[in-house]
Structures are given as C-alpha cells and as structure tokens.
Amino acid sequence: MSIGAMLGDIVNSLFKKPATELYPFERKPAPEKFRGKLFFDPEKCSGCQLCIKDCPSDAIELITVDKVNKRFVMRYNIDRCTFCAQCVQNCRFKCLNMSNEDWELASINKEAFEVYYGKEEDIAALLARSTEECAEAPGKG
Amino acid sequence: MNTIFPVIAILFFPSGLFILASGLVYEFVDRKLVARYQNRIGPRWFQPLADLFKLLAKEEFIPKGVQPGLFVALPVAALAGALTAALYVPILGLRPAYSFSGDLIVTLYLLSMMTLCIGLAGANTMDRFSVVGATRALTQLFSYEAPFLLALLGPAIMAGSWQISTINTYAQGRLWMIVTQPIGFVVAIVGLMGKLELPPFDSPEAETEIVAGALTEYSGRGLGLFHIGRDVELVIGLTLVAAFYLGGLANPLDFLIKTLVLLLITAGLQSLFARLRIDQTVGLWWRIGAMLALAQLLVLIILRGLRL
Amino acid sequence: MNPQHPPEKFILPIGPQHPALKEPGHFEFTIDGEIVKDATVRLGYVHRGIEKGTEARNYNQDLYLLERICGICSHVHATAFALGVEKLAGVTVPPRAQAIRTLVAELERVHSHLLWLGVCAHEGGFDTLFMYSWRDRETVMDILEGLTGNRVNYSANIMGGVKVDVDDKTADTIRHGIDYLEGRTHHYMKVVTTDETFLGRTRDIGTMTYEQAIRLDAVGPTARASGVRADVRVDAPYAGYPDFPVDLITETAGDLAARFVVRINELFVSYQLIRTILDKLPPGEISVRIPRRIPEGETISRVEAPRGELFYFIRSNGTDKPDRVKVRTPSLCNWASVMELAVGHKLADMPMILAGIDPCFSCNDRLIRVNRRGDSQLWSWEDLRRYGIEQYK
Numbered sequence: 001m002s003i004g005a006m007l008g009d010i011v012n013s014l015f016k017k018p019a020t021e022l023y024p025f026e027r028k029p030a031p032e033k034f035r036g037k038l039f040f041d042p043e044k045c046s047g048c049q050l051c052i053k054d055c056p057s058d059a060i061e062l063i064t065v066d067k068v069n070k071r072f073v074m075r076y077n078i079d080r081c082t083f084c085a086q087c088v089q090n091c092r093f094k095c096l097n098m099s100n101e102d103w104e105l106a107s108i109n110k111e112a113f114e115v116y117y118g119k120e121e122d123i124a125a126l127l128a129r130s131t132e133e134c135a136e137a138p139g140k141g
Numbered sequence: 142m143n144t145i146f147p148v149i150a151i152l153f154f155p156s157g158l159f160i161l162a163s164g165l166v167y168e169f170v171d172r173k174l175v176a177r178y179q180n181r182i183g184p185r186w187f188q189p190l191a192d193l194f195k196l197l198a199k200e201e202f203i204p205k206g207v208q209p210g211l212f213v214a215l216p217v218a219a220l221a222g223a224l225t226a227a228l229y230v231p232i233l234g235l236r237p238a239y240s241f242s243g244d245l246i247v248t249l250y251l252l253s254m255m256t257l258c259i260g261l262a263g264a265n266t267m268d269r270f271s272v273v274g275a276t277r278a279l280t281q282l283f284s285y286e287a288p289f290l291l292a293l294l295g296p297a298i299m300a301g302s303w304q305i306s307t308i309n310t311y312a313q314g315r316l317w318m319i320v321t322q323p324i325g326f327v328v329a330i331v332g333l334m335g336k337l338e339l340p341p342f343d344s345p346e347a348e349t350e351i352v353a354g355a356l357t358e359y360s361g362r363g364l365g366l367f368h369i370g371r372d373v374e375l376v377i378g379l380t381l382v383a384a385f386y387l388g389g390l391a392n393p394l395d396f397l398i399k400t401l402v403l404l405l406i407t408a409g410l411q412s413l414f415a416r417l418r419i420d421q422t423v424g425l426w427w428r429i430g431a432m433l434a435l436a437q438l439l440v441l442i443i444l445r446g447l448r449l
Numbered sequence: 450m451n452p453q454h455p456p457e458k459f460i461l462p463i464g465p466q467h468p469a470l471k472e473p474g475h476f477e478f479t480i481d482g483e484i485v486k487d488a489t490v491r492l493g494y495v496h497r498g499i500e501k502g503t504e505a506r507n508y509n510q511d512l513y514l515l516e517r518i519c520g521i522c523s524h525v526h527a528t529a530f531a532l533g534v535e536k537l538a539g540v541t542v543p544p545r546a547q548a549i550r551t552l553v554a555e556l557e558r559v560h561s562h563l564l565w566l567g568v569c570a571h572e573g574g575f576d577t578l579f580m581y582s583w584r585d586r587e588t589v590m591d592i593l594e595g596l597t598g599n600r601v602n603y604s605a606n607i608m609g610g611v612k613v614d615v616d617d618k619t620a621d622t623i624r625h626g627i628d629y630l631e632g633r634t635h636h637y638m639k640v641v642t643t644d645e646t647f648l649g650r651t652r653d654i655g656t657m658t659y660e661q662a663i664r665l666d667a668v669g670p671t672a673r674a675s676g677v678r679a680d681v682r683v684d685a686p687y688a689g690y691p692d693f694p695v696d697l698i699t700e701t702a703g704d705l706a707a708r709f710v711v712r713i714n715e716l717f718v719s720y721q722l723i724r725t726i727l728d729k730l731p732p733g734e735i736s737v738r739i740p741r742r743i744p745e746g747e748t749i750s751r752v753e754a755p756r757g758e759l760f761y762f763i764r765s766n767g768t769d770k771p772d773r774v775k776v777r778t779p780s781l782c783n784w785a786s787v788m789e790l791a792v793g794h795k796l797a798d799m800p801m802i803l804a805g806i807d808p809c810f811s812c813n814d815r816l817i818r819v820n821r822r823g824d825s826q827l828w829s830w831e832d833l834r835r836y837g838i839e840q841y842k
Contacts, residue, residue, distance in 0.1 A: 004413040005644035006577050009636075010178040011409075018182045019584045031595040033613065035604070056510040084513045084604045089612050098598075179580040269461050273480075273796065340574060341646060349469040349572045349800045351461075414646040416574020418797040419483065421649055 029101075035083045036103035040074045040117035044093040047072055051087035051096060060087060065122045073118035073126050078105055150239070155232035156224045163232075164372030165189040167404065171375070174408035189372070196365030204358050206267040215262045216359070216366035222254030223373040230380045231309050234390035240306045245297060248305065249290060252336065252377065255370055256282045259345070262367075263355025274354025277419045278345035281335060284426040285342075289332030291434035295325040296385040298441050305384070313389030324437045326386045328430055333378045334407060335426070337371060341414035342422055379403050458487075461796065465494050469572060469800040472810035476803070480796050488791040490784055495811050503774040508534055508608055508743060511771060518776065519812045520601050521561045522754040524553050527606040530774070532687055533750035533763040534608060538743050544692070544731040546610035551689030552726045553597060553605045554752075555719045556623075559630065560589045561755035562712045562719075565807045566637060569709070572800040573650045578640060585633045592626045595619060610736025620727045631720050634713060641709045651705035655790045655802040658703055665786045668779045669757020671806045674711045675703035681753040688752075693726055705805045712807075741769045754779055756807050778812035 021028065030036065038060070047070060049062055059081040065071040088096045107113065116123045151157055168189040176183025203209050228238045229248045237244075256278055263275025296318050297303055300311035312318060319326045335342040346354035356367055383390060383399040390396045417425065458479045465473035473494035479487040499518055503511045516527040528550055535542055563586040570578035590600045597603040597613050605611050615623075641647060657667065662675040672679060676699055682690045683697045698714040700707035743765040750761040757779025766772040783806040791802055 002643045003645050005640040005647075006413060006581070007409075009180075009581060010412050010577065013180040014177055016180065018177065019180045019587075020182045022182075031598075033596070033598040034594065035598040054507070054509040056506065056513040082513060082517075082602075083599065085598065085612065086509060086513065086604075086607070089607055179577050180584060181580060269459065273461065273483075276482075340576070343574065344797065347574065347797065349574070350797055352468060412577045414575070415570070415578075415644070415650050417646060417649065418795060420795065 030103060032100055034098075034100035034103065035085050036099040036101065037078065037105060038076055038081065038083075038087070038096060038098055040076065041095045042072055042074070042118045042122070043095075045072050045074075045095045046070065046093060048092070050090040050092070054086045054090055056084060056086070057082050063126060065118075065125055071119065071122050073116055073122050076115045076117060077113060078115060079110075079113040150228060151224075155230075155235070155238055156227040160224065160227045160232065160373050160376060161369060163376050164369060165193065167376050167379070167400075168372045170401065170404055171408055171411075174405060175412055178409060178412040193365050193369060196360075196368070197362055199361040201361035201363055202358075204266060204268070207265050207358070211261070211265055213363065215258045215265070216363040216370070219255045219258035220366045220370040220373070222251045222258070223370045223377065226251035226377050227373065229305055230377055231306065231384055231390050232376075232380060232396075233393045234396040235393075237306050240304060243303045245293065245303045245305050245308070248377075248381070249293070252374055253282065253286065255374055256336070259355045259367070262359070266358045268358050270351040270353070270357045271355050273351050274345050274357065277351075278338070278355055280419055281338070281342065281345055281422060284423045285332050285335035285430070288328050288426055288430035288434040289336060291431075291438055292325045292328035292332055293381065293385060295322050295437055295441055298438070298445060305381070309384045309389045311389070312385060313391050315388070317386065317388040319386045319388075322386070322437055322441070324433050326382075328434045328437070329382050329386060330403070330407065330410070331430070333382055334410060335422070336378060337375055339407070340411045341417045343416060344419045344422060347416060376400075379407075463799065463803075469803070470810075471568065472808075474808070474810050474813075476799075478791065478796065478799060483795045483797065485791050485794055485796060485799065488788045490788055492784075492810065492813050495813070500774055500776060503771055505770070507741070507769040508771060511774070512606060512608065513604065515774070515776070516602055516604065516606075518778075519809050521564060522557070522756065522759070522778075522809065522812065523602045524557045524605065525752050525754045525759055526776070527604075528554060528688060529750045529752045529759055529761045530763070531606045531608060532752070533748050533761050534743060534765075534771075535739065536748050536750070537746045537763065537765050538739050540609060540737055540739050542610050543734045543737055544689075545733040546735045546737075547689040548692070548726055548730055549611045549613065549615060549735065550606065551693060552615070552723060553593070553603055553611075554688070555723050555726070556589060556593055556596070557603070558755045559716060559719050559723075560586060560593065561807075562716050563589065563630075565712065565755075565804075566641075566709070569801060569804045569807075570647075572804045573647065575647055575650075578637070578647075581633075582637060585630060588626045588630055592623050595622055607736060609739035610734070612736065614735050615727070615730060620730075623727060624724065627720050627723055631717070634716050634720075638710075638713045641713065642706070648706060650798075650801060651709060654705045654794065654798050655787075655805055656702070656704040657786055657790055659701075661789070662703070662786070665789060666782050667757075667786045667806075668782045669754070669807070670708060670711045670715065671757070671783050671786065673697075673699045674707040676701045679758070681751050681758050685751060687750075689726070692731075693722055693729075695722055705801060708805050742767060743769070743771075756780055756809060756812075757782065776812075778809065780806065780809045780813050783808070784813075 047062065047064065047067065052060055052062055057080045059077045061075045063073045063075060065073055083098065085098055088098055153159060169184065169186055173183040203212055226248045229240065229244045231237050260275045260279040260282065263271040263278065296308055296312065299318065300308040302308060338345055346356065356364060359367065379400040380390065383403055387399045387403070390399065459481065461478045461480055463476045463478065464470050465475050475491040477489045478485045499514060502514055506514060512527050512530060515530050516523045518526050563582050567579040567582040567586070570582070593603060594600045596615065596619055597605045605613050657675045659676045662672045662677050667677070668679065678697055678699055680697050682695050686694070696718050698711050698718060700711050745765055745767045747762070747764045750763065752759050759779055760777040762775040763771060764773040787802055787806055791799060794802065
C-alpha cells in the first residue's frame with residue numbers, strides 16, 4: 001500500500017543521463033552475428049544454386065556467364081531480402097556472408113537496391129549482353 | 142496616458158504577448174521535466190512554439206452537424222478568459238495591472254471558463270468521443286472546483302481580504318503559508334492539476350480511451366488556441382499558488398524561482414501516478430479533498446477567532 | 450437526434466484506428482453513461498493469406514514466412530512448424546539444438562512480457578512505468594541481437610536444428626543482462642502490487658472465475674490468472690523442456706492485477722530457466738540433415754507462446770511443399786472472455802481489459818466459420834472458393 005511507488009526511479013533519473021541513444025551522432029556498433037547486407041564471393045562458387053532454392057523472397061539470382069569456367073554473377077535485390085540468412089546456411093563453400101557493418105540501407109532511389117556481385121569482367125560482360133538484347137527488341141521495356 | 146495603459150496591458154504586458162510567450166516557456170519546462178523524470182530527453186526549447194505555428198497554419202475542418210459559429214467561437218472565448226485572468230495576478234512579481242476588492246473570485250471564474258468552453262465544445266459535436274469527453278470534463282469541473290476555491294480561501298482569510306494583490310503583499314514578510322497551512326497547500330497543488338487536466342486527472346482527455354476527449358474534432362486554429370489557453374492557465378495557476386503559499390512574489394527573480402520549483406513538484410506528481418478513472422476522481426475529491434479543505438478552513442477560522 | 454425515434458443505443462467504436470490499439474481491430478461498446486452494456490468484436494483487418502502462401506513455398510521458405518505471422522511470438526511460430534515437420538520426417542534433432550531453441554524461446558517470453566507490461570500500463574495512463582519497462586526491454590533485445598543477429602524475427606531455427614550457437618562470451622553477456630533484468634523485475638513487481646493508483650485500475654477489474662475460464666476456453670496467462678492449471682510446457686513438454694522443466698504459475702484472483710502477477714512471476718521462472726540452460730548446455734551438433742521431400746502424413750504441434758497455447762496442423766504430401774498448414778493462435782481463444790467480461794465495467798476500463806489478455810491481432814486473423822445454420826462443419830476447397838465468389842459478387 002504505497003502512493004508513488006516509482007518515486008525512487010523518477011528522482012534518480014533527474015540526476016542521470018537520459019537513456020536515449022542520440023543516433024546518428026552516437027552510433028553503437030552492431031554485434032558480430034548481426035545480419036546486415038549480403039556479400040557474395042564468386043571465387044568459390046560452384047553454381048549449385050542451393051541458396052536460390054531456399055530464398056523465401058526471391059532476392060538473389062545467379063546468372064551464369066560461363067558454366068564451364070565457373071564464372072557466375074549474382075544479382076542481389078536488397079529491397080526484397082528478408083535478411084534471414086538461409087542462403088548463408090545453405091552454401092557449402094562459404095561464398096555468402098552477411099555483414100554486420102553495412103546495415104544502413106535506406107535509399108531514395110531504386111538503383112541502390114539492385115547489386116551485382118562478381119568479377120569485374122563478368123559483370124561487364126553481363127551488362128553488355130543485356131544491352132544487346134535491349135537493342136534487338138526495342139519494343140519490349 | 143489613461144488610454145495607452147490598458148492597451149499595453151492587454152496586448153503586451155502582463156496579458157497578451159508576454160503571457161503567451163511565458164505559457165510556451167512553461168509548457169516546454171513541464172514537458173522537459175516529465176521527460177527527464179522518465180529517463181528520456183524531451184523536446185527542445187522551441188517545440189511548443191513550433192507546435193503552435195503548425196496548428197495555426199493547418200486547415201480547420203468544421204465537421205457536419207455542429208453549430209459553426211459556436212465551433213469557431215469557443216476556442217477564442219476560452220483563450221480570452223485565460224488572458225483576462227492574467228490582468229489580475231502578479232505576473233513577474235509586479236503589481237497586477239488591475240486590482241479591486243474581490244478579484245480572487247473573478248479570476249477563478251475566468252479560469253474556469255476554459256473548462257466550460259471545453260465542455261460546450263465537446264457537447265456541440267456529434268462525435269461520440271467528444272460527448273463522453275465533455276461529460277467527463279464537466280464532471281471533473283464540479284468535483285475539484287469547490288476544494289480548490291476553499292484551498293485558496295485559506296490565505297485570503299488570513300490576509301483578511303479577497304484582493305489578490307493584498308494577499309500577495311500580506312504573504313511577503315511573513316512565515317510562508319505552506320508551513321502554517323500545509324494541508325491547504327496540498328489541496329491547492331492537486332486542485333491545480335485537476336483544473337489543468339494534468340495526469341493523473343486527465344480522464345477527460347484520456348488518449349487511450351476516447352482519443353482526445355472533447356477536443357477530438359478540433360484541428361488547426363481552434364486546437365492551437367485551446368492548447369495555448371491551457372498553457373496560459375498553467376502560468377496563472379502557478380502564480381496564484383506561489384503567491385499565496387510560497388511567501389508572495391516580490392520581484393521577477395522571486396517569481397521565476399518559486400514558480401519553477403512548483404513546476405518541478407507538479408511534473409513529479411504527473412509522472413508518479415496512473416490515470417484515475419472519472420468516478421475515482423470524483424470520489425477522491427469529494428471525500429478527501431473537500432474534507433481536508435474544510436478541516437483546514439476550520440482550523441483557520443478558529444485561530445483567527447481566538448486571536449481577535 | 451430526432452426525439453420521436455426510440456432511444457438509440459449509444460455505441461462507442463474503438464478501432465480500427467484508435468490510439469489504444471497498436472494493431473487494427475474493431476470493437477463496439479454499447480454504453481450508458483460510463484457503464485458498458487454490450488460488447489462486440491470484429492477482427493480480420495490484418496489478414497494476409499499466410500496459410501495459403503505456405504502451400505506455394507517449400508518447407509525452408511515457409512519457416513521464414515510463418516515466422517512473420519507475429520513480431521513478438523515469431524520464434525515460437527517457427528519452432529512449432531519446425532517441430533512438426535521434423536516429426537513428419539522422422540529425424541531427431543540433437544539436444545544442443547533443442548536447448549538453444551528453448552533458450553531463445555524463453556528470451557522471447559521475457560521480451561514479450563516486458564513489452565506487455567509497458568503497453569498495459571500505458572493503457573491505464575501510467576506512462577512512467579511504460580517508459581521504464583521499455584527501457585529495460587532494450588537489454589533483452591540487445592541480448593537477442595548478440596545471440597541471433599536480429600532484434601525481432603530472430604530466424605534462429607532451420608529445419609533440423611538451429612543456425613546460431615552459444616559461446617562463452619555470449620553466455621556471459623546473457624547472464625549479466627538477466628541479472629540486471631531480474632533486479633528491475635523485482636522492482637516492477639513491487640510497483641504493480643503496491644501502488645495504490647495502479648491497483649485502483651487493476652484490482653477487481655475484469656474478474657474471470659475458474660468456471661468462466663473453463664467455459665470460455667481461455668488459454669495462457671489469462672487463464673492461469675484464474676487458477677486454470679494449463680501450460681503446454683508442463684503438460685506436453687516439447688523441444689528442450691523435458692530436460693529443463695518449468696514451474697506452473699497460477700493465481701486465484703482472476704482479475705487484472707492477478708494477470709500482472711502471473712506474467713511477472715513467469716518472468717522470474719524464465720530467468721531461472723535461462724541460467725540453468727546456460728549452465729547445462731549439452732555439447733554436440735546444432736543441426737541435423739533433413740530430407741527435402743517430407744513423406745506423406747499429418748501431424749499437430751503444440752507450443753506455449755507467451756500468450757498461450759499455439760497450435761499447428763501440418764499435412765504433407767511427399768513433395769517439398771506442404772499440403773496444408775493451419776495455425777490456431779492463442780489470442781483467438783481469449784477474445785470471448787474479453788467480450789463477456791467487459792459488460793458491467795466502466796468505459797475507462799475497456800482499454801485495460803482489452804490489453805490484459807495480451808492480444809496479438811496479427812496472429813489472429815485466421816478464418817473462422819460460425820456454425821449458425823446447423824449445416825456441416827466440413828468445408829471443402831470448392832465450398833470455400835464458391836463462398837468467396839458469392840460473397841463479393
């Protein structure tokens with residue numbers, strides 16, 4: 001039976017710093033296991049596509065530039081990703097990992113949300129191929 | 142000279158711009174204190190000003206089914222009542238602009254005009270939330286008004302006058318009346334919180350039950366005027382209680398310190414309690430509040446009778 | 450208001466948009482002054498078609514879809530689904546994985562109860578308790594972030610085990626956090642049981658007797674506050690609970706104050722359990738291989754969500770996509786109790802009674818068919834489709 005049971009709390013708080021974190025001026029680092037943006041290392045990829053099979057939201061796509069020489073490019077749609085890390089779990093060659101530093105992913109234009117991972121020449125070859133296809137069929141978007 | 146002084150008094154000081162500005166400052170201090178009690182940061186100094194400007198700039202919707210004249214006029218009337226009351230209290234510790242015998246009662250009724258306007262505003266609209274809010278606001282008016290008046294009457298009896306400036310002068314130079322009439326002080330502070338509908342007595346505008354109570358349909362200018370009216374009332378109420386119980390207000394520094402200390406206590410009381418239901422509020426006031434105030438008065442009358 | 454009409458009922462709507470509700474739901478209270486005379490509820494504003502969506506995705510993808518039915522009971526949804534599918538596939542999950550599943554489930558329970566404490570205090574106008582309990586909830590969210598990688602939607606489960614492991618550093622962080630939280634929870638227990646203004650809002654409000662709880666089929670802490678001894682972790686232990694048993698907490702008063710006490714006591718039980726699991730974590734693997742195609746069969750899976758008993762029915766047909774997943778969430782069972790108890794109370798008590806059962810509207814929106822005309826309870830897919838077309842013609 002007491003009136004004002006939180007009196008101790010409120011009087012103490014007058015003399016303490018507020019518990020609010022002044023983001024973006026104070027930015028606490030994320031823990032190690034934090035699931036931020038996905039990164040893909042094309043060196044070790046074998047093209048098994050187990051990661052694609054289990055993605056709940058079709059966020060990643062593996063485009064084969066050259067199957068015999070194991071040259072793959074991954075197209076990653078950040079806006080579709082649910083950051084569940086099932087693809088990381090599935091990959092047997094440790095090609096995929098989720099960063100714990102890259103998590104401020106908001107952007108004001110859509111281009112930032114489609115990322116290509118791969119060797120430079122592979123991505124260039126891919127983009128060249130797609131512009132060729134666009135030039136051939138100008139009627140299609 | 143005679144025509145300039147009223148104009149200055151109404152437009153600039155003590156009523157008008159000065160009291161509006163100090164209302165905004167006190168609202169900021171109140172919100173900042175409540176936030177610090179709750180271990181958070183709270184708004185920056187210009188937040189109440191920004192809120193006021195935003196509301197004044199927004200479109201005002203007049204809902205269907207209300208009396209348009211009444212709808213628009215009520216916020217103005219509420220603010221007018223609060224601003225007029227500022228002419229009779231010692232703002233900044235200086236002599237009140239106008240003073241006559243019996244102005245304590247007039248000031249208290251001018252302050253109650255705000256609650257009456259809120260009640261009318263709620264009853265005016267067809268919105269169910271407003272009707273419930275208006276009912277609660279008027280119920281609360283009936284319950285705290287009597288004990289609050291009695292609590293302010295105690296110092297008036299001691300000073301032997303109904304004039305605020307006389308009571309103010311009487312309180313200076315004597316032992317603070319908070320020491321000689323502690324019960325009266327408690328009733329006065331809690332009564333002030335009831336008048337201003339501060340938590341725990343914010344049942345008439347309980348956000349989680351009836352959206353915004355009587356003011357649900359108000360937006361834009363009307364809502365802005367109601368809010369600034371409440372801030373002005375906060376300043377006037379604190380001035381009254383500080384003048385009566387905390388040894389009178391002699392100069393601006395005195396005024397600032399005493400009203401801010403009272404605001405510290407009030408903000409603390411706001412953070413400590415859960416919201417009281419309207420029936421609990423009425424029960425509390427009519428049982429405990431009125432009894433305490435009456436007991437205090439009785440003691441005073443007996444003391445004064447013995448001394449004479 | 451035409452005076453010649455008969456006196457109309459004064460109906461106060463709460464929702465679907467209302468400051469009291471964190472999620473949309475529609476309640477209509479018929480009030481007379483301040484006393485509530487009648488109450489009705491209408492749900493369905495957050496229906497997303499998840500159960501149908503599970504049929505188009507394979508089991509691994511469904512795990513993440515079902516996790517997002519609710520934000521605060523996401524892990525138990527995923528656990529229930531994983532347990533059911535593992536039962537159908539006939540694999541045994543290693544004990545370390547079950548223990549980690551239990552650890553995350555208990556941490557989620559702590560998170561959920563602290564959140565509820567704040568929300569219910571806010572509904573009662575006690576903003577200070579709301580701010581302080583949510584400040585302390587940040588501690589458990591940071592623990593979960595360090596353990597699983599995200600503050601909400603932990604995604605700790607995979608088919609056949611878990612994907613996160615607990616090392617010594619994480620275990621120490623968890624222990625420190627739990628020690629701090631235990632001290633604060635003692636303080637909140639004191640506030641909730643002794644503060645007069647708060648007791649004025651919770652004592653003898655929404656009282657549900659034992660018989661009423663049984664008749665209305667209430668589940669979870671709402672029922673346990675009325676003395677019903679039902680807790681899936683004790684009656685039918687799953688995951689790690691056979692090795693780490695819990696105590697059953699009940700109260701007899703059945704009012705709102707008792708529900709507060711039950712949930713805070715459950716917090717203490719959770720803290721003890723978390724410490725025990727950390728001390729006695731069995732060594733070994735954290736997952737086991739599970740085939741992609743699950744053999745045909747039907748199974749049910751019951752777990753104890755923070756709100757009560759969560760029930761899953763899974764039917765598989767030999768492919769890698771499930772045939773039917775049916776979810777029955779605990780909040781759905783408690784609405785009847787709210788609607789019956791609300792009558793006779795004052796309007797000001799309505800938000801607290803609504804919040805007292807810890808409603809999770811997102812979990813709720815499943816299809817219920819009320820059997821009014823006495824026809825068959827069984828509805829085939831064609832019947833449902835035909836009903837949908839007729840309804841919206």
